[in-house]
Amino acid sequence: MADKLKFVLAVLLVAAGLAGYYLLSGQPLVLRVLCVLAGVLFGALVAWKTEQGQVFFGFARDSWVEAKKVVWPTRKETLQTTAAVFGFVVVMAIFLWASDKTVEWVLYDLILGWKR
Template sequence: MADKLKFVLALLLLVAGLTGYYLLSGQPVFFRVLSVLAGLAACVAVGWFTGPGQRLATFGGEAIVEAKKVVWPTRKETVQTTGAVFAFVVVMAVVLWIVDFAVGKMIGALLGWNQ
């Protein structure tokens, strides 16, 4: 129940920040944007202290740890892989063009069209 109240409070803070943007229509844009950012920061701060907020923070930390374990390809590997993909696409385009042309000729011959 406490988490639900915190979520409602967080939502109200976000709405207050957005409302401030429109209420400050006569002010410079800097203050209007600052109002939205303050509402968003307050919303995140309240949401941080909920159960789901803590689980999200834990998940984010674990995701960062896993991302650090990734072995990224070198520049040479990236260029080679890109070249292989490009070559495959060109070959497949030619094959499909030939098949399309042949099927078109066969259908034209069956229907008596002169192509």
């Protein structure tokens, strides 16, 4: 029950930050953005103290560790892969255009006899 109340408090803090953004419409933008950031920060701190928050932040930490293990392609590999994709697209476009023109010629000229 305490976790649910903490979670509701966290949501209310975020909502208060958003409400402050709109209520302070006459103030400088920096102050309004700081109000939103404070609401999100305090909401996250309260949510972190719940059981669901601990599970979420553990998942986020594990995801960050897994993202560091990814072997990202080099610039050369990226350019080569992009060139291969563009080349394939051009070849397929030419093939589909030729197929369309062939079907058009067979249908309209040979079968129906509609000369242009």
